[in-house]
Amino acid sequence: MWKQAIEDAVAKTQRNMSVHGMTFPHIDNDQRYAWGENNDWIEGFYTGMLWLCYRYTGDDAFKKAAMEQGSDYRRRLDNDIALEHHDIGFLYMPSAFAQWRLTGDESAKRLALDAADKLLGRWRPKGNYIQAWGPAGDEKNGGRIIIDCLMNLPLLYWASETTGEAKYKDIACIHAEQSLRYLVRGDDSSYHTFYFDQESGIPVGGGTHQGYHDGSTWTRGQAWGVYGFALSYRYTRDPRFLEASRRLARYFIAHLPKDHVAYWDFDAPIEAGTPRDSSASAITACGLLELIEHLEEGDAERAYFQEHARRMMESLVKHYATIGDETAEGLIRHGSYSVRTGNAPDSYMIWGDYYYLEALMRMEQGFAGFWYESE
Ligand code: GLY
Numbered sequence: 001m002w003k004q005a006i007e008d009a010v011a012k013t014q015r016n017m018s019v020h021g022m023t024f025p026h027i028d029n030d031q032r033y034a035w036g037e038n039n040d041w042i043e044g045f046y047t048g049m050l051w052l053c054y055r056y057t058g059d060d061a062f063k064k065a066a067m068e069q070g071s072d073y074r075r076r077l078d079n080d081i082a083l084e085h086h087d088i089g090f091l092y093m094p095s096a097f098a099q100w101r102l103t104g105d106e107s108a109k110r111l112a113l114d115a116a117d118k119l120l121g122r123w124r125p126k127g128n129y130i131q132a133w134g135p136a137g138d139e140k141n142g143g144r145i146i147i148d149c150l151m152n153l154p155l156l157y158w159a160s161e162t163t164g165e166a167k168y169k170d171i172a173c174i175h176a177e178q179s180l181r182y183l184v185r186g187d188d189s190s191y192h193t194f195y196f197d198q199e200s201g202i203p204v205g206g207g208t209h210q211g212y213h214d215g216s217t218w219t220r221g222q223a224w225g226v227y228g229f230a231l232s233y234r235y236t237r238d239p240r241f242l243e244a245s246r247r248l249a250r251y252f253i254a255h256l257p258k259d260h261v262a263y264w265d266f267d268a269p270i271e272a273g274t275p276r277d278s279s280a281s282a283i284t285a286c287g288l289l290e291l292i293e294h295l296e297e298g299d300a301e302r303a304y305f306q307e308h309a310r311r312m313m314e315s316l317v318k319h320y321a322t323i324g325d326e327t328a329e330g331l332i333r334h335g336s337y338s339v340r341t342g343n344a345p346d347s348y349m350i351w352g353d354y355y356y357l358e359a360l361m362r363m364e365q366g367f368a369g370f371w372y373e374s375e
Contacts, residue, residue, distance in 0.1 A: 002313075005360050006360045009049075012329065012331060022068060027337050029347065032348065043091060044073075047095040048354050049094075051063075056361060066098075073092060084135055086122055086133070094354065096112040102370075127202075143196040145183070146221070147193070148220075151227060153235075191207065218264075223262075229245035242291075246301065249288055253304075253305075256312075261281045261334075262280045262284075276336065283351070285309045286358050292309075313363060330350075335349030
């Protein structure tokens with residue numbers, strides 16, 4: 001089943017590549033992708049899918065297309081285009097970093113390191129956090145962190161490993177600790193975002209951006225936490241991060257509907273037509289597969305997490321994937337971007353497609369994701 005799903009994904013990516021050239025898929029309300037420029041937080045996932053396909057097939061056409069896109073990330077960084085946010089990891093890990101890993105291209109490695117410096121520029125020492133959105137001092141967002149940021153930290157951890165400079169890892173580690181302290185709640189659910197007073201650094205309180213309400217658990221945020229804390233453990237071996245990933249995973253699994261694919265928010269009322277977020281389940285499947293890599297063979301929960309990753313993926317493949325639909329551009333249906341604001345509440349999400357393919361490759365080949373695979 002996994003192999004057939006991967007081959008369908010590769011064929012769709014190949015078709016997208018020949019039809020859409022150097023443009024990037026943007027999220028659309030009309031259950032499709034709109035194709036445009038490299039100017040959002042999501043483009044890295046499409047370039048990353050080209051690299052995933054290259055890694056799977058060895059076909060140079062994927063490499064060529066990914067390399068062409070790669071040069072646009074240098075232009076974007078040098079000209080500071082739409083980079084006033086923390087998603088530098090989401091942009092530069094699946095593009096520049098993957099390029100270096102798969103081709104040994106030193107200029108791509110330099111680009112990934114420059115991107116790490118850019119991310120480091122978002123460190124706010126008064127409150128000890130990486131600011132999620134907007135410029136320093138921003139009235140609304142200057143004191144704000146979000147759980148998604150955990151997924152950007154591997155860029156910093158890796159930068160320390162590569163340069164020997166501790167500052168990247170130190171900051172990533174403190175930010176992960178702050179995320180654990182303030183974003184993860186006692187019942188293993190999570191806030192999407194948390195505010196600090198940006199002048200004094202005093203913690204103020206939790207809130208949401210894309211969730212149902214301030215105290216709810218936004219499904220994708222929980223998914224970023226499952227995967228992100230497991231990654232922080234990979235780089236730091238700090239058992240608190242492993243435990244955090246485990247706790248968030250337990251909550252996620254315990255609150256799934258029968259078909260193992262999450263609704264958009266764990267606290268949203270479930271009625272006919274309540275949107276799912278298939279992307280959250282794809283991310284969580286990757287997170288679970290990452291998490292179990294760090295659990296001892298005899299760990300009581302290892303088989304449980306493995307089985308739930310399998311169930312999620314099986315449901316995605318059988319009921320959400322576009323396998324066999326030759327006109328579809330996306331890989332999994334029923335992702336949601338921002339249900340509350342009506343922005344693509346039921347559509348393809350390019351990160352959903354990316355993590356779906358990554359999870360399939362993990363299941364089929366034991367692939368460990370670009371940023372953790374040994375050189
Ligand atoms: N990182 C933004 C989102 O997950 O929608």
